[in-house]
Amino acid sequence: MSKVLKIFKIGGGIIDDESQLRYFLGELVRIEGPKILVHGGGKGASQMLSRLGIEPQMVEGRRITDAATLDIVTMFYAGKTNKQVVALLQAQGVNALGLSGADGNVILATKRPVRTIDYGFVGDLNEQSVNTALLTQLLEAGLTPIFCAITHDGQGQLLNTNADTIASTLARALAGSYAVELHFCFEKDGVLTDINDESSVIPRITAEQYQALKAEGVIAAGMVPKLDNAFAALEAGVATVVIENALKINEPVKTILCQS
């Protein structure tokens, strides 16, 4: 029986609200055993870009990470947010260690190839991206790695990388050494059958049930890529994926996804 490793991913919404962030971190402290936190960005970087008069570069509705944008997102994600989270966890006795993918070469990405759109300095991950040996060593030393959404290409270039992708790639890579629970935390209590009814949380969804719910149109829109990604992680060996409210991680309400 492998040791359980819990990987939590939080998004920009909670990063932007310091009291919510502090509440979440206080709840995270109560989670026992080895754990990893992956945090997304938040609006701070965009606000800074606009204060500096740097126009967001958009192509076909997608934001492009040009060099000036990369500089600012690196400052926010790897500097401000990551160090704030680490310091707040240290204050509560969690031995947090902030990491970008470049630190310890822990996540090696490749710059997204230009097809129809040049996304700029954006990193894609693959099966070989994660330095599992070092991560396992850090976890065994009692450290709690805190990942920001910045990786590198191994050639000296930092890359902006989707935090959901980082979380699921870490989960898949570490599934060989741990029974991994991957927790996607957001502002809803779980996967809802009715988007307007917070009490309609589906407690448990298997891969088979997911296909049926998708076919019926019960699960649609924004949840589909998230859940496709989650079931792909389960297929790749991740033990459990949980979709839950970032403010209720220690409460029973949540959606647990499992293979069967």
Add this chain to the structure above:
Amino acid sequence: MSKVLKIFKIGGGIIDDESQLRYFLGELVRIEGPKILVHGGGKGASQMLSRLGIEPQMVEGRRITDAATLDIVTMFYAGKTNKQVVALLQAQGVNALGLSGADGNVILATKRPVRTIDYGFVGDLNEQSVNTALLTQLLEAGLTPIFCAITHDGQGQLLNTNADTIASTLARALAGSYAVELHFCFEKDGVLTDINDESSVIPRITAEQYQALKAEGVIAAGMVPKLDNAFAALEAGVATVVIENALKINEPVKTILCQS
């Protein structure tokens, strides 16, 4: 015979000049054995503060780190500069790991007490500040720690901390486990007898000779606090302190300070 550990400190001048920074890092890669790099700030943070219209807070000629300033210096030091240095070293095969003092609780500071001046969010270090157990573990794992000049107070507060102080505190704390060589790198070739003559480098200074050179006024002004600090480190068990040009670390020209 203890293993040799080399600690390098570079200042803001070289951080501000990317081609010089790359050159220094290329030379650092050639330094064998366990090593640590401590980097200072550079002008980026001040320029950003002025672009954002945040006035530098000065009291009696000393800069005050208020909350807005701390935010920006954390972004620059721990975010932009630290991650850039880490990524550039990774590209040359050095397994660099960027750290603030909060990461792994590796440097615990105390907020400078208010006497006549309130310096704001500035951290002071002491004999107990360094988590030597974790640092030794990281070094033994083949990692090269890269420190920025940000620490924390263990209560959730990040603190701006002098990079020279971080370097000498690390050196003193690790002197129990390693024969520590502490390298202060700057824009001169070493300690000069004539500030205007770059060829007047004193190759070696003992504690006794230093007192004489100070008394004669040969060493004066800005070098005195730097060298007082260096000789204090030697007295506390650091094996060697070297004062050298950041661009000539692999050349023989330098000043070696030693107890006797």
